[in-house]
Amino acid sequence: MNKPQYKLVALVVAVALASGGGGYWLARQGLADHPAATTAAGATEDVRKVLYWYDPMVPNQHFDKPGKSPFMDMQLVPKYADEGGAEAGVKIDPGVTQNLGIRLATVESGTLAEPIDAPANVMFNEREVAIVQARSAGFVQRVYARAPGDVVPAGAPIADLLVPEWAGAQQEYLAMLKTGDKALANAARERLRLTGMPESLIKRVEQTGVPHSVVTISAPIGGVIQELDVRSGMTVSMGMTLARINGLGSVWLEAAIPEAQAGRVRTGQPLEARLTAYPGEAFKGKVVAVLPQTNADSRTLRVRIELPNRDGRLKPGMFAEVSLAAGTGKPAIVVPSEAIIRTGTRVVVLLAADGGHYQPVEVQIGQESGGKTVVLKGLEAGQKVVASGQFLIDSEASLKGVVARLTGNTAAPVDASTAPPPPKTAALHQASGKVESIKAGEITISHGPVVSLGWGAMTMTFKLAKPELAAGLKPGDSVAFGFSQSDGDFVVQQLGKTGGGQ
Template sequence: MRKNTIKLAVLVAVVAAASGGAGYWAAVQREAPAQEAGAGPKVLYWYDPMVPNQHFDKPGKSPFMDMQLVPKYADEGGEAAGVKIDPSVVQNLGIRWATVELGTLADTTDVAATVQLNERQVALVQARSAGFVERVYARAPGDVIARGAPMVDLLVPDWAGAQHEFLALLRTGDPSLAQAARERLKLLGMPHELIARVEKTRQARPVVTISSPISGLIQTLDVRAGMSVGPGAPLFKINGLETVWLEAALPEAQAGQVAAKQGVEARLAAYPGDVFKGKVVAVLPEMNAESRTLRVRVELPNRDGRLKPGMFAQVRLDAGISQPVLLVPAEAVIRTGTRNVVLVEQEGGRFQPVEVQLGKEAGGKVAVLSGLTKGQKIVASGQFLIDSEASLKGVMARMQEGSAATSSDKATALYEAVGKVESIKDGEITLSHGPVASLGWGAMTMPFKLARPDMAASLKPGDTVDFGFRQGDGGYVIEKLAKSGGKP
């Protein structure tokens, strides 16, 4: 009897152990899929889309609305901010890469210019006294003459009497009278050289030869033999050629890169291979309203006379050594007209569009003032194909909207929906409403504030209503409310 009892107890224990073991393995088998499922994207927290700033550490029903909490995954930000493309597709697109580097741009500006006469080297000769032109030497406008070359012989009758009086006073031997007569000749306009000659030769010379005071180009010659001239009448005008001006038209966008005394190199088609060096003497303050260019005046030496007015030149303005800046290939920038975007490579085959602020551009490189950091890998070629892919996924649209989707914009929008009244109390109404497509909401039950407490005076629970609401600082406020088919 005792043996049978012992056998029965052992049998029960074995069965219990077997049952427990089976339960354990079943539990293990149930747990394994759960762990495998957890191998997906990591959940950071759960939240209510209506109150996104409130985070919860576990799933469940929202304490604010009649809806389930939504998980926020760790990689959602990356997907929203960029576009992911399969590596094989990237290879087929023939993408070329570039690295954001620190360097200096050639701080030069190339503009077209024309050679002009230096208006600061002008000699305008006039008649000092009334007289007659006795002779005009073989000169004509356009001739290039040397300094001291004779131009006109002028007979001045008033000088003849004054010179005879001066000679008479010299013969008296009175120095004071001679000096007074000498001063009188000067007041009549007689050149110092002529007075000295009359005093030396003791002979009157009413005919004076007027010579060129500088070497250069005869621009005007307004007298001919036999003409009478009055005091101050212009006789001829000469422009010097020792230096010439280059008049360059500088685009408005580059106006800040040029200043007076800046170094200049000029090249002319007439003299291939030759470089003429000069400096900026003036940046004229008036902008050309039609061409939107600024006139820059450059002075070049022209002692050999090779630079002729009217010649065309290519001018390179050197602004000196520029500061190191971040540089990227100019072709890497997507210019939309309102913003400049560069595609930055990220881990996992993702590309993130980044808005950048650009500086100067030269030699196929462009300076980046903000938006990138040194060493980042960017797309240099093929970015428009990636941009197309990003546009299909809405990435560029979200980026362009950016700050447009602010709370102030949302507050101005009126959202309309249809719902059923669940309860009304203290300036608040709870509605079970259908989807609100403009906000991406599904059907749910939620409370709304009333813009005016009397808006729901004629309503009761169970009524179907048409309503319109806006987003306010303290939640959603109903501004339109009426029974379906009725009037507000």
């Protein structure tokens, strides 16, 4: 037995004795697995049927007779018929469950209704836009003191235009009024209106009896001047745009919703917005549009939200955080997210059965929110799953072979010529710790002692065998992991989140 293996065996014995379970483990392997217990004089015949022998470190390799493992310095362990097949999982006495820190959770049927929080920017409401144009050709006599960015009320003057064409038409209309012929007068008045003359100017001509060829162009709505393309002395043509005014009675928020949550957003959905400019104050609005295109760079969906802005406090360009009360609306099977184990290729949970049996079950998961995850396939409501201590159960299954060796369960070694050659894969070392940082292809973990290598607690950076192993993890998460050494690098092969802190 080499030094690391001796340390591992010594640690197992110390833990078992400290928890008062040393006799239990020895009895479990020496008596429960062998009803005819070994005595000082020798061993009686085991009446239980043995299916095959195996090495707990390489459980997929089966042997037809007992002996020493060709992979590790330990005896092969029998697999009995009444223990079930490989799918039977692992059995732990209920009295030891608490010592291992195992916590169970019930699979529930319910709905997830957790708010969606997303960043947003305040924008102009593009539906409140007024374009100021010249209705007839003329000359700019005066431009009032306006500039782009100015906020003006409705009716505020912008420029005075001289329209020579209107002077002759007004004189003709006044002449028709003097004749007393209503039909001709009405026709002349209609001509004034068709030339683009505003109704207010026509009434002014009627009241004063003199022509007015200069018209004041004013803002049709209150808001901010976005464009101002008029200068004193310039010539304007009919239909030329002089100014563009954007109303401020309401504003838009454009929020970036993650693509994974886009299906939970709908038009008309109420929400709250909070702005850094007004801490502690919430602005209520609703979703007016879900834009049809996703941002390819950030994988977010643009959602347009409308907020009233009667006091003008919301100004375009401000930053906001929006919160939408969104849910699936359909009943689903949900489990605590901490019960989910992602191996990189599969997603599994440990299903708890009667009598302390634990069995891994592959599941298909859906939406995750508020610490709960929807399970689309693999579980039913009412079942019990392990929410904390999954990797301790996995370690317990691996330690069975060590405890069996301590009971003196020996047998004649198998013929080396018939034993398969040892696998060429590197040894896997188990540890637990806390994630410090995650980068591309690497993860930094503050881990506890690694018994198989004789290491103490330290913080070090590991390479990831697959980048998806770190999916769903963030700095501060407690994890259990297995790693191997390859070409001088330490590579994480197994990685999963645990429920407890380090």
